[in-house]
Amino acid sequence: GQQLNQSPQSMFIQEGEDVSMNCTSSSIFNTWLWYKQDPGEGPVLLIALYKAGELTSNGRLTAQFGITRKDSFLNISASIPSDVGIYFCAGRLFGNEKLTFGTGTRLTIIP
Amino acid sequence: DGGITQSPKYLFRKEGQNVTLSCEQNLNHDAMYWYRQDPGQGLRLIYYSQIVNDFQKGDIAEGYSVSREKKESFPLTVTSAQKNPTAFYLCATVDTSGANVLTFGAGSRLTVL
Numbered sequence: 001g002q003q004l005n006q007s008p009q010s011m012f013i014q015e016g017e018d019v020s021m022n023c024t025s026s027s028i029f030n031t032w033l034w035y036k037q038d039p040g041e042g043p044v045l046l047i048a049l050y051k052a053g054e055l056t057s058n059g060r061l062t063a064q065f066g067i068t069r070k071d072s073f074l075n076i077s078a079s080i081p082s083d084v085g086i087y088f089c090a091g092r093l094f095g096n097e098k099l100t101f102g103t104g105t106r107l108t109i110i111p
Numbered sequence: 112d113g114g115i116t117q118s119p120k121y122l123f124r125k126e127g128q129n130v131t132l133s134c135e136q137n138l139n140h141d142a143m144y145w146y147r148q149d150p151g152q153g154l155r156l157i158y159y160s161q162i163v164n165d166f167q168k169g170d171i172a173e174g175y176s177v178s179r180e181k182k183e184s185f186p187l188t189v190t191s192a193q194k195n196p197t198a199f200y201l202c203a204t205v206d207t208s209g210a211n212v213l214t215f216g217a218g219s220r221l222t223v224l
Contacts, residue, residue, distance in 0.1 A: 004153070033212055042115075042201050042215030043154075088153065090213070097142075097161070098169070099213060101153035 006089055006102030014110050019076040021105045023089035031092035032065050032072040033099070038085045046087075047074070076107075084109050114138065115216035117202050122221045124189075124196070132187045132219045134202035142205040143185035144213065147171060147198045154201065160185055161207070189221060197223045 006023045013019060023032070031050055035043035047058050049065035049072060056063055060077045072089055089102040115136045124130045134143065142161045146154040156169030160179040174193025179185050189196045199220050203213040 006153075009151075031211070035215075040218070040220070042117075042203075042218050043213075045212055045214070048210060048212050090154075092211075098156060098159070101155075103151065103153045 004089055004091060004100055004102040006105055008105060009103070010106040010108065012108045012110055013079055015079060015081060017079050019079055019083070019107060020073065021087060022071060022073045023091070023102045024071040025091060025100075026070070027091075027093055028069040029072075029091035030069070030094050031099075032063070033090040033092075034061075034063050034072070034074050035088045035090065036085050037088065037104075043088055079107075079109060081109055083107060115202060115204060115214060117200075117216035117219050120217070120219060122219060124221060124223050126223055127191045129188055129190050130221065132189070132200055132202075132221070134185045134187065134216060135183055136185075136202075136204050136216075137183065138204055138206065138214065139182070140204035140206045140214070141182070142207050143179070144203045144205070145169075145175075145177065145185070145187045146201040146203065148201060148218075149198050157187065157200075196221055 004023045004025050033048050034046045037043040047063040052069050053067050054065040063074045086104045086106050088104050090099045118133045144159040145157040155171050157175050158177040160166035166179050176188045201218045202216040
């Protein structure tokens, strides 16, 4: 099955810093989703995007659906300790009900 | 509380044994999914079911089996034919009449001894 290219694989930042991560695909998607997973738990939906160019915020999180429909970005502003975890993007192809997941970005906050 | 319940949370199995992971939901969602998660990899689809008494293979169905006799339940059996079953297994549902996004359970970790 296809997988998305998600980068970076890991990030080590200090509390208060801003974070950016992205996902790219060779295929056109009609939906982009961003999830966060805490250790030993299931992923939780952060933001859902349904239209090219759409920019959506959820508190300190902002995500964008790329104009080409082949990429998406997630930004976290002023990071806090509870932001630690793994962030996954997921996309849905036109005419396909299944989601394709990125390989995840592991966020670690350095004390 | 509406949600998805996966059990057991942790399971240990000897090689050659079949095990069944439970997934129960009270969200009244039609579609249910099973994913496998390995370190450093994205989630890989094992099986999914969009309606009772019907299910389809995902990308890595070999060595697994499922049933969907009730809307609320979608158990996954990891058979002895699965060559590398140690992994974190995630069940999810989709409200196909709503936002059409995956809602996940808390996961089950299977370790083969």
